[in-house]
Amino acid sequence: MSKRLEDFIKANKAEFDELEPKMSLWLNIEERLPDEFMDAPKQKKTFSLEFVLLVAASVIFIMGISFVFYLRNEKSNNASLAAINPEYAKEQVQYTKLISNKLHQLKTLSKSDPDLYQEFTAGIAEMDSTYKKLNKELYTSPNKELVLHAMIRNLKMQTEALNQQLMIIEQYNQAKKKQQNENI
Secondary structure (H helix, E strand, C coil): HHHHHHHHHHHCCCHHHHHHCCCHHHHHHHHCCCCCCCCCCCCCCCCCCHHHHHHHHHHHHEECCCHHHHHHHHHHHHHCHHHHHHHHHHHHHHHHHHHHHHHHHHHHHHHHCHHHHHHHHHHHHHHHHHHHHHHHHHCCCCCCCHHHHHHHHHHHHHHHHHHHHHHHHHHHHHHHHHHHHHCC
């Protein structure tokens, strides 16, 4: 039976396409539809200037509060060495000045042999990088005094290494002068 119906529709397709429902039928359907299905123009959502300014002010306020907390946290992390242990802080300042002076002496004495100077400074640079790592670790470590003590030991080792390097350079320069005097 469905085959016969299909054949009939195919045969009379042109007649079906010509027929259209009356306009009154569409108006009748439209009256029965709820208002939400009607093609009434939809209103665009708009925000008032007051609302936009309120949101912007809120965002700026929250960012300001966050920045204040960030700064406060930074200050607490950067506690001075003197607050941890005043004696170690004094030692740290003394050793830092001493190392700076020794490095300056090493630089002036090593002008005669730059290769030796570079070799010596490479060892000191390695110890200094260890010191910097310890300094970063100081503020995150639960045992700050232990890390501070390790920092002081590192500075002492740098000072001792610089003293030995200066002695070696002086002995080398004296031996060089002695050999030059003997050659003359």
